[in-house]
Amino acid sequence: MQVERRRIVVLGTGGTIAGRAASARDNIGYRAAEVGVADLLAGLPAMDGIELQAEQVAQIDSKDMDFGTWCALARRCAHWLADDGVAGIVVTHGTDTLEETAFFLQSVLAPAKPVVLTGAMRPATSAAADGPQNLADALAVAAAPGACGVVVAFAGAVHGAADVQKVHSYRTDAFASGDAGPIAYVEEGALRLLRAWPQGGLLRGVAALAAPEAWPRVEIVLNHAGADGAIVRALVQDGVQGLVLAGTGNGTVHHALEAALLAAQASGVAVRRASRCAQGRVLPRAGDRLRAAEGLTPVKARVALLLELMR
Numbered sequence: 001m002q003v004e005r006r007r008i009v010v011l012g013t014g015g016t017i018a019g020r021a022a023s024a025r026d027n028i029g030y031r032a033a034e035v036g037v038a039d040l041l042a043g044l045p046a047m048d049g050i051e052l053q054a055e056q057v058a059q060i061d062s063k064d065m066d067f068g069t070w071c072a073l074a075r076r077c078a079h080w081l082a083d084d085g086v087a088g089i090v091v092t093h094g095t096d097t098l099e100e101t102a103f104f105l106q107s108v109l110a111p112a113k114p115v116v117l118t119g120a121m122r123p124a125t126s127a128a129a130d131g132p133q134n135l136a137d138a139l140a141v142a143a144a145p146g147a148c149g150v151v152v153a154f155a156g157a158v159h160g161a162a163d164v165q166k167v168h169s170y171r172t173d174a175f176a177s178g179d180a181g182p183i184a185y186v187e188e189g190a191l192r193l194l195r196a197w198p199q200g201g202l203l204r205g206v207a208a209l210a211a212p213e214a215w216p217r218v219e220i221v222l223n224h225a226g227a228d229g230a231i232v233r234a235l236v237q238d239g240v241q242g243l244v245l246a247g248t249g250n251g252t253v254h255h256a257l258e259a260a261l262l263a264a265q266a267s268g269v270a271v272r273r274a275s276r277c278a279q280g281r282v283l284p285r286a287g288d289r290l291r292a293a294e295g296l297t298p299v300k301a302r303v304a305l306l307l308e309l310m311r
Ligand code: ASP
Pocket: 014, 015, 016, 017, 032, 060, 061, 062, 063, 093, 094, 095, 096, 097, 119, 120, 121, 122
């Protein structure tokens, strides 16, 4: 009997997982985005019944992620998701903005198949590289029956796009999902599912994305001791269309910064109130004059507002 082979498409975008250092002991002084995605896959053991197809969408350090790369990536994902022969997609990505890309892709694609992002904290040349295991885990998630939505496979855990955050600048276990916790763990290639896969999006597919140069301008402003409204006034003067407040605590804001945000809102700028706290969400209060971004971190509230202003 012929066993049906399942195809997983692996889209490379760069990052430390594709990084190269001068020495195998150097985990810091490397150049990100040097090794091609096909070469990353070549180092992995074959998976029974799984055929891999590699495609290099970009080759960048994700600190430099931009709207053009996001649009290109979303379009390539949509292309492969529409192919009946493709079971799932894996995206290799730098860790710095990985949570933003995951949230963006879930918001735009809301895929019924798995789109699994992964990366590494150590370069491919490291004597103790974490990339190969993360990539193998991501492939296992993409091949898992019933998996769907955009998730991040990292250090043995699977995080949902809405909750995942990079929480450590150096450790290999660099991602967490705050109060929600991970969706699953990957153990020896098997999934231990804890809760539901991500569902739902914010935009009606990639066709609704504006051309990269026509994306609205949305900036993040931070509340802190001694904050004032000067930055907000300068941004409004400069034509900003949306502002996300990274507020303190439950989205609280210095009265001087609040006055500038309310004036910006009155002049037509969309304002959302998030929190700079690592965990928890901003709870809306009666009489709120600045709309709470609820469960979203400032960077994800910015993605949501970018897409909202595009609709
Ligand atoms: N700067 C790198 C990037 O985000 C860091 C990493 O991948 O870990 O591309």
